[in-house]
Amino acid sequence: MKFTYYxxxxxxxxxxxxxxTACSDAKNATAAESNAATSSALAADSAExxxxxxxGNATAASVGNGGSxxxxxxxxxxxxxxIIARPQVPILCYHQIRDxxxxxxxxxxxxxxxxxxxxxQIKMLADSGYHTIxxxxxxxxxxxxxxxxxxxxxxxxxxxxxxxxxxxxxxLDKYGFKAVYFIMTVSLGRPNYMxxxxxxxxxxxxxxxxxxTWDHHNVKKYQGDDWVTxxxxxxxxxxxxxGKKINYFAxxxxxxxxxxxxxxxxxxxxxxxxxxxxxxxxxxxxxxxRIIASGYWSPRTLHNSMVQSF
Numbered sequence: 001m002k003f004t005y006y007x008x009x010x011x012x013x014x015x016x017x018x019x020x021t022a023c024s025d026a027k028n029a030t031a032a033e034s035n036a037a038t039s040s041a042l043a044a045d046s047a048e049x050x051x052x053x054x055x056g057n058a059t060a061a062s063v064g065n066g067g068s069x070x071x072x073x074x075x076x077x078x079x080x081x082x083i084i085a086r087p088q089v090p091i092l093c094y095h096q097i098r099d100x101x102x103x104x105x106x107x108x109x110x111x112x113x114x115x116x117x118x119x120x121q122i123k124m125l126a127d128s129g130y131h132t133i134x135x136x137x138x139x140x141x142x143x144x145x146x147x148x149x150x151x152x153x154x155x156x157x158x159x160x161x162x163x164x165x166x167x168x169x170x171x172l173d174k175y176g177f178k179a180v181y182f183i184m185t186v187s188l189g190r191p192n193y194m195x196x197x198x199x200x201x202x203x204x205x206x207x208x209x210x211x212x213t214w215d216h217h218n219v220k221k222y223q224g225d226d227w228v229t230x231x232x233x234x235x236x237x238x239x240x241x242x243g244k245k246i247n248y249f250a251x252x253x254x255x256x257x258x259x260x261x262x263x264x265x266x267x268x269x270x271x272x273x274x275x276x277x278x279x280x281x282x283x284x285x286x287x288x289x290r291i292i293a294s295g296y297w298s299p300r301t302l303h304n305s306m307v308q309s310f
C-alpha cells in the first residue's frame with residue numbers, strides 16, 4: 001500500500017507494498033498461536049476435523065441464502081454461555097494472494113499466500129470434504145443450534161486487495177465455494193484494489209460483503225466522530241454498492257475492546273470477527289475467532305492448524 005494515496009493510512013501504520021498488508025499489525029497478537037498451531041499440526045498430520053451437525057430450532061433452509069439474523073427473534077437466541085460452549089467453526093483469514101517478491105520480509109510472507117499455494121490449500125479443503133458456510137449460517141448455528149453442513153469452514157478476505165477478485169474468486173468458484181470479503185472502503189478503485197463494480201459482483205454472485213472500516217484505524221483508539229467516519233459512512237457506502245444490508249464487521253488488526261461492542265450494535269452489526277485475541281464472555285458474537293492462513297503453510301499444515309485451533 002502506498003501512503004501517498006491515503007494520508008490517514010500512514011497514521012495508523014498500514015503496510016507498504018514491501019511490508020505486511022494492512023492486517024499484518026495483528027502479527028504480534030497471532031504469532032504465538034500461529035507458531036503453536038504449526039508445531040501441533042506437523043505433529044498431528046492424521047488429525048480429522050470434527051463434524052458439526054447440531055440440531056436446533058432453526059432449519060438448514062432458514063440459514064441458507066434466504067436467512068438472516070433478522071429472522072431469529074431475540075427470545076429464541078441462546079445465552080452467551082451456550083454460544084461460547086458450542087464447537088467453533090474453522091474460519092480462515094486471507095489477505096494478499098500473490099507470489100512472494102524479493103523485498104517481502106519474512107514476517108510479511110505470513111500474510112501473502114503464493115498463488116499456487118493458495119490454489120493447493122483450497123483444493124485440499126474441497127478434496128477433504130469441507131463445505132463453505134456464510135455468516136448468516138454461522139449466526140443461526142451459534143444462536144439456535146441450527147445444523148451446519150459436514151466439515152464446515154468459513155473463508156474470509158480482508159482489505160479489498162484486487163487479487164482476491166482476480167485469483168481467489170475463480171479458484172473458489174471452481175469448487176462452488178463462497179466467501180466473506182471485508183472491505184476497507186478508502187481503497188475502493190485504487191490501483192491494486194477492487195473497484196465498486198467488482199465488490200458488487202462478488203455480492204451478486206452470493207458472497208457476503210462485510211465492513212472493515214474506512215481506512216483500517218484501530219477500533220481501540222476511536223473517539224468522537226471516529227464511529228461515523230470509520231463505521232457509519234463505510235457501511236452506508238457498501239450498502240449502496242451492494243443493495244444489501246451490511247451485518248458483519250471485522251476489526252482492523254483483529255483488535256477490539258468492550259467499548260466497541262455496543263457501538264457496533266448501534267450501527268446495525270449482528271456479529272464481528274477478531275483474530276487470536278480472547279473472546280468476550282458477555283458478547284461472544286462480537287468476538288468470533290479467525291486464524292491467519294499463512295503463506296508458509298502447506299495444505300497439510302493448514303488442515304492440521306485448523307484442527308488444532310478450533
